[in-house]
Amino acid sequence: MGTSMSSILLDAPGNGASLEDIFTDIRHRVRHYRPHALHGPQMVWKQTNCYVDLWIEVLGWWGLNPYAALPFTITLDFEGDQFSFFKFPFEDLETLYGIVVQEHAIFEPVDVHVEHQVARGNLMLVEVDAWYLPDTRGNSYQSEHTKTTIGIDAIDRERRRVGYFHNSGYYLAEGVDYDGLFGKHGPAHLVPYVERAKRQFKPLEERELCDASLALLARHLKRRPASNPIAAFREQLARDAKTIASQPISYFHAYSFNTLRQLGANFELFGRYLRWLEASGCGGPIDTLVAACDTIASEAMVLEFRLARASARGKEERGESSLDILERAHASLIDGVARIAPPGRVEPNPPFGTLYVPPRPVTAVR
Template sequence: MNTGAAPLVISADGPRPHPVHDGDRIWPETNCYIDLWVELLHALGRDPVPAFACALSADHDGGQWTFLKVTQEDLRRLYGLEVTEENVWMPLVDTVESGPARQLLHTVEVDSWWLPDTAGTDYHHNHVKTTIVPVRFDREQRQLTYIHNSGTHSLAGDDFAGIFGLGDSPRSGLLPYVEQIRWFPDRQEPDVLLPIVREHLSRRAPGNPIDRLAGDVRSAVGWLPDAGMETFHLWAFATLRQCGATAELAADLSSHLGADLAPGAAEAAPCFLDVARGAKAVQFKMARAARGRTVEVDDLLTAMGRAWTRGVDIVAESVAV
């Protein structure tokens, strides 16, 4: 079937993980969706850093930091990639198998229980929702190569059956959320990164998101000791990890802009890295608080707030907002 889309080809072996996932990063992983797109764009031979413009419109809403996602509009304008929801009317295994003939890739919401790359955390231990992109599919051999988190991985056998709910493998009656990805090269817009950066800056919430995060953290000092460490990890992921990872991505974007498009933007990178380091330091302190220890986080949070404001102001000035 000719839809006008160009083929999307990814090597089954996959490239080395993108530098965003280097072990010496402050936050080597961000969230499952951003990590997925970093490695997918990298595997497709595209630079994922321009997609980090979404970091500039992140916020804290009083309960959590923005779960960062690259917008569908940004993907189309930057890379010519169209992302839409798949109407899953066939069995999931048939839907994924149909992708190559339809010249598309899928993102698929799955259970981490069946993903070997999560060994040591969720693999055969916890039922946790996450998203993968199947790259190579062998139904007969029950083998799947997929992109997830920081790279390209493989699974087989019972894990294949589990992902797709085959045989006696338990599966919820709810259909997973699935997206289709198609490539239309002519829809990629030239010289579009600066306008996208300006648009994200224009969508910032009033005030400073770090100040709102700080209020959440100070409140948590009081209730975390009674909540248990499992709740601490869930809370920290939704707040401090997302803040820190967002800031580190904003530093990458700032360096990218400053290298060519917006002289001066690179000066924002150290500010955002200070936020990323500060978030990790506060997270360590809050782990102590969750165990009933007395901690002081005000100075760190104040410094993070100032660094975020300075970083965003530098980027805004460099792109003439």
């Protein structure tokens, strides 16, 4: 496996294009890439977390419908010190789209594994240091070491360049950034966590997605928290308020990302899921449920601003009025969702046995 292979785009396995042609397309793709509508200007939270944002873009790029995979967002819970770092469940990706995601063992240099799997038509999800990601310029790039996940679908080991999905976009890293991403700057103490996404089975047709997605919603509804997670957060925030006020603003940013952003972004996505259900004729009426989701999304941001202002002034903020609004909205939402997805609904069968057949070769330009 140590022998260099020609890099092949995930979109076009076996297309025989030269590396120069591939990366000419990659550069064009980077310049003209348009984020999915779930990252559009209408969203209150432009980004959620690196993993969900990446998958939204990957699914959209593959011509798949990411809305159908959002039922899991109804399960968000408060974990005592943070809201759930929500992610698409692997079994849902397989059920709806035939995508099998598994951890990939690392026993050679990471880029060797990535090259081998991309050549097989697989997407490689790699935990990397955002210090080396040029798309984080102005944030983490060459200023802060922080963990994030990227999805790689093109690589040229010889010329040290890689095309990757990250957050709401698609980018190119090369040269010293490539070296940093793949641990070439020195001995690595721990290998990164890596996943392999394989389009193994045929995805469901659009007309099948409604029933399958509603069945997933019924399953996830059974997995919802036993009590209101916002009430639990209220209790913890009351205890944390003094710490937030006494710490540097950087502490607030980390606290807010793992609490209010996850809360607001999660339920904003669930609101977009409900809109898709109605637009597709899968369920309704949903106006009050969408309104509850919109309230959670917007009020979580209001509370974030209030906490930021208090933190900057060294003052305590418990956000009682905002939490009242959030708690009521969540209770209303949970009560209403059961009417759309009765808990007794039959769950879908995974699409075992129907293999995915890659489309004819295409370029990297959408």
